[in-house]
Amino acid sequence: MKLKNYLAAVVLASAISTNAQPAKITVDAAHPGHAISPTLWGIFFEDINLSADGGLYPELVRNRSFEDSDKPESWKFSSGAGGGSTAAIDSSRPLNTFNPHSLRVNVDGAFTLQNEGYWGMNIVKGDSYRLKLAARVADGFSGPLKVKILSSAGAELASGEISGLDGDWGYRTLELTASDSDPKALLQISASGKGALFLDMISLMPEKTWKDHGLRTDLAGALDNLHPAFMRFPGGNWIEGDDLAHMYHWKTTIGDIDSRTPLWNTWGYNTTQGLGFYEYLQLCEDLGAEPLFGISCGIALGDKDVPLSQMGQWIQDALDAIEYANGPTNSVWGGLRAQAGHSAPFNLKFMEIGNENGGPHYAERWALLVNAIRAKYPDMKLIATSSLQDGSHPIEPRPDIVDEHYYETPESFMRRADQYDSYDRSGPKIFIGEYAVTQKAGLGNLRAAIGEAAFMTGMERNSDIVELASYAPLFVNMNHRAWNPDLINFDSSRWYGLPGYYVQQMFSANRGDEVLPVQVNAPMAEVEKSHGQIGVGTWNTAAEFKDMKVTAPDGTVLFQSDLSNGSPDWQKLGDGAWLVKDGALQQNAEKEFVRALAGRRDWTNYTFTLKARKISGREGFLVLFHIAGDEGRNWWNLGGWGNTADGIEFGDTLDRKPGRIETGRWYDLKLAVNGGNVKCYLDGELIHDVDCEKSASVRSLYACASHDDATGDVIVKVVNASADPLETKLDLSGAQNLTGQGTAIVLASASGADENSLDEPTKVSPKTEPVSFSGNSLTRAYPGNSFTVLRLHAK
Ligand code: AHR
Numbered sequence: 001m002k003l004k005n006y007l008a009a010v011v012l013a014s015a016i017s018t019n020a021q022p023a024k025i026t027v028d029a030a031h032p033g034h035a036i037s038p039t040l041w042g043i044f045f046e047d048i049n050l051s052a053d054g055g056l057y058p059e060l061v062r063n064r065s066f067e068d069s070d071k072p073e074s075w076k077f078s079s080g081a082g083g084g085s086t087a088a089i090d091s092s093r094p095l096n097t098f099n100p101h102s103l104r105v106n107v108d109g110a111f112t113l114q115n116e117g118y119w120g121m122n123i124v125k126g127d128s129y130r131l132k133l134a135a136r137v138a139d140g141f142s143g144p145l146k147v148k149i150l151s152s153a154g155a156e157l158a159s160g161e162i163s164g165l166d167g168d169w170g171y172r173t174l175e176l177t178a179s180d181s182d183p184k185a186l187l188q189i190s191a192s193g194k195g196a197l198f199l200d201m202i203s204l205m206p207e208k209t210w211k212d213h214g215l216r217t218d219l220a221g222a223l224d225n226l227h228p229a230f231m232r233f234p235g236g237n238w239i240e241g242d243d244l245a246h247m248y249h250w251k252t253t254i255g256d257i258d259s260r261t262p263l264w265n266t267w268g269y270n271t272t273q274g275l276g277f278y279e280y281l282q283l284c285e286d287l288g289a290e291p292l293f294g295i296s297c298g299i300a301l302g303d304k305d306v307p308l309s310q311m312g313q314w315i316q317d318a319l320d321a322i323e324y325a326n327g328p329t330n331s332v333w334g335g336l337r338a339q340a341g342h343s344a345p346f347n348l349k350f351m352e353i354g355n356e357n358g359g360p361h362y363a364e365r366w367a368l369l370v371n372a373i374r375a376k377y378p379d380m381k382l383i384a385t386s387s388l389q390d391g392s393h394p395i396e397p398r399p400d401i402v403d404e405h406y407y408e409t410p411e412s413f414m415r416r417a418d419q420y421d422s423y424d425r426s427g428p429k430i431f432i433g434e435y436a437v438t439q440k441a442g443l444g445n446l447r448a449a450i451g452e453a454a455f456m457t458g459m460e461r462n463s464d465i466v467e468l469a470s471y472a473p474l475f476v477n478m479n480h481r482a483w484n485p486d487l488i489n490f491d492s493s494r495w496y497g498l499p500g501y502y503v504q505q506m507f508s509a510n511r512g513d514e515v516l517p518v519q520v521n522a523p524m525a526e527v528e529k530s531h532g533q534i535g536v537g538t539w540n541t542a543a544e545f546k547d548m549k550v551t552a553p554d555g556t557v558l559f560q561s562d563l564s565n566g567s568p569d570w571q572k573l574g575d576g577a578w579l580v581k582d583g584a585l586q587q588n589a590e591k592e593f594v595r596a597l598a599g600r601r602d603w604t605n606y607t608f609t610l611k612a613r614k615i616s617g618r619e620g621f622l623v624l625f626h627i628a629g630d631e632g633r634n635w636w637n638l639g640g641w642g643n644t645a646d647g648i649e650f651g652d653t654l655d656r657k658p659g660r661i662e663t664g665r666w667y668d669l670k671l672a673v674n675g676g677n678v679k680c681y682l683d684g685e686l687i688h689d690v691d692c693e694k695s696a697s698v699r700s701l702y703a704c705a706s707h708d709d710a711t712g713d714v715i716v717k718v719v720n721a722s723a724d725p726l727e728t729k730l731d732l733s734g735a736q737n738l739t740g741q742g743t744a745i746v747l748a749s750a751s752g753a754d755e756n757s758l759d760e761p762t763k764v765s766p767k768t769e770p771v772s773f774s775g776n777s778l779t780r781a782y783p784g785n786s787f788t789v790l791r792l793h794a795k
């Protein structure tokens with residue numbers, strides 16, 4: 001996005017003073033500004049971290065269609081004593097062409113087949129579960145099959161029998177009602193005899209689902225409690241896919257579940273597509289959220305693209321998706337929607353083209369898709385993605401909205417609180433489609449939530465241009481954490497929200513209708529002194545490093561890498577492929593965010609010298625410093641941004657210059673770190689001299705205010721980003737009809753590092769208290785690391 005020197009006509013920007021005056025927030029209640037976008041606060045559902053299968057889509061059986069691999073993954077097979085039964089994947093006569101694999105059991109005596117689902121099946125006493133499976137038999141075997149739900153201790157919770165199997169594929173169902181509860185139950189199928197049994201699509205589903213629309217009740221309820229105004233789906237990187245064969249195509253996700261094509265997900269698992277396009281649209285309707293559908297633009301991860309001349313299918317898919325969602329029942333795709341159970345249109349209005357794409361290849365595909373869509377559906381709001389490299393987006397045809405993504409530290413989010421004040425109001429609207437504090441965040445702590453809240457005050461204050469925003473990612477099955485942090489953490493039966501979950505909820509439940517101008521006078525917050533380990537790393541690049549040495553200011557050697565017996569001194573993080581070769585530490589995986597750390601986390605002043613050489617890939621190397629946590633991203637990035645620049649990243653990009661790393665050449669690198677100051681030398685030449693702490697300093701207070709038309713309330717949202725309580729005077733100038741009564745909803749905790757957990761799900765959650773004041777001013781102490789929503793009532 002281009003930052004322009006633009007000042008909004010209505011003065012909405014917060015004026016910041018850094019002097020030591022007492023903190024003060026002034027709200028101009030007499031001069032409401034622009035309307036707040038009614039779609040501002042939404043959610044982004046991506047099938048990541050087993051959010052769909054193993055999560056919101058409540059199929060209890062894992063690998064129900066035996067498509068996960070060439071082995072019966074997730075199934076435990078055992079032959080009875082003395083018998084010789086065996087089981088293997090079979091593709092000789094599939095159930096249908098969409099699911100080529102089935103399981104063949106060569107029955108010779110007794111056997112059992114067990115499935116524990118996604119780390120245990122949540123079975124609840126008195127609830128019913130529907131078992132459905134496809135089976136056929138051969139060579140003299142005829143069943144029957146005994147079906148049991150067993151507790152993890154082996155107690156029978158429900159059972160039934162399937163008989164009458166024959167030589168043709170046919171479905172059988174059983175209703176199973178649980179006599180007891182266990183969140184770690186399993187499904188067992190057993191039989192005995194001789195011959196062959198073929199099984200496929202073995203499904204066990206709870207009868208109770210959210211609004212009877214097939215989703216896990218507690219997790220859908222957790223979404224509902226966020227009051228989302230829109231839902232972006234189904235990804236993210238997931239729609240891009242690892243390569244052309246693994247891009248997301250919505251047409252393979254509709255219809256009967258056995259005719260949907262399972263697809264390998266870039267987040268490390270096979271998806272059943274049980275949560276398909278129809279179910280997403282239904283979920284949006286049930287949540288009262290506008291659907292915002294993301295389609296593949298014909299570019300897979302790693303910039304692998306579909307030739308322009310072959311983009312026809314992608315264009316047709318986009319057009320047909322709109323017809324499926326909105327078309328009349330006598331249209332081809334609208335008819336299929338009606339057949340699935342929804343005659344009325346879903347009113348899809350927002351469509352995003354691609355994900356995190358940029359550059360000329362994206363611009364060409366954007367134009368093809370947009371021209372075709374606008375010719376047929378001129379009212380569709382089309383969202384372009386912005387390049388991760390330089391923030392640019394396609395210009396022609398003009399996007400209605402541009403999607404920006406941010407994953408940073410709490411402090412860099414605080415600094416972003418003002419960024420939209422100066423955006424060009426004549427440019428496209430903004431969708432902040434993904435944002436989350438991911439660094440210094442633990443598994444999602446209060447401090448991270450405070451950073452997000454500070455940024456969100458700026459989104460609300462600028463919601464004349466920021467039309468939509470959604471945190472990412474939304475869900476994690478805690479047994480498959482492919483990304484951290486995630487807003488809603490769950491296992492088979494429980495969930496908890498991060499402190500940031502409550503920030504999202506507090507903003508959306510207290511949005512207000514018009515912005516009120518706000519001025520904030522506040523001191524700067526204390527910045528934690530920098531310290532930490534050193535490291536080497538790469539981003540989509542293979543490289544090698546040698547002669548790594550760290551010395552103290554007095555010349556004492558603090559660390560000298562000894563690679564004579566491998567690299568035990570180095571802590572490897574990310575999906576790297578490390579080895580020691582020819583005296584160098586080599587990393588050969590072209591993956592993102594790969595690093596190896598060494599040294600101590602209490603180091604503050606040191607000089608780190610090394611040699612580095614690029615082997616292959618898209619960028620150069622990373623030299624890490626002041627790493628105080630595994631997720632830390634403080635580094636000198638050489639050949640970053642697609643091998644175009646050289647920069648210091650310390651929360652933000654603090655210093656960036658053009659730069660390129662050549663393949664095959666050894667470079668001499670030196671980092672002289674003195675507290676917050678870092679000097680970087682490349683082949684003896686000083687490239688960067690940056691005071692990271694000073695550049696990383698933040699204000700203590702962030703605020704926005706609005707007027708709620710329905711209640712007349714003045715709503716003021718206040719973030720105290722400092723570690724200590726801050727007494728602050730709130731002046732509500734021009735407010736004429738306040739009662740002096742109100743409520744304060746306060747999110748705070750003893751420490752910014754505090755987190756929620758399955759055992760303490762609401763440890764960091766908002767508390768509501770009454771507020772009274774006289775006249776138009778209210779002085780209160782906002783706790784350190786807190787977010788407060790004040791609702792001040794009108795007569
Ligand atoms: O939210 C997780 C991932 O982050 C998304 O898939 C991708 O769009 C972004 O890089």
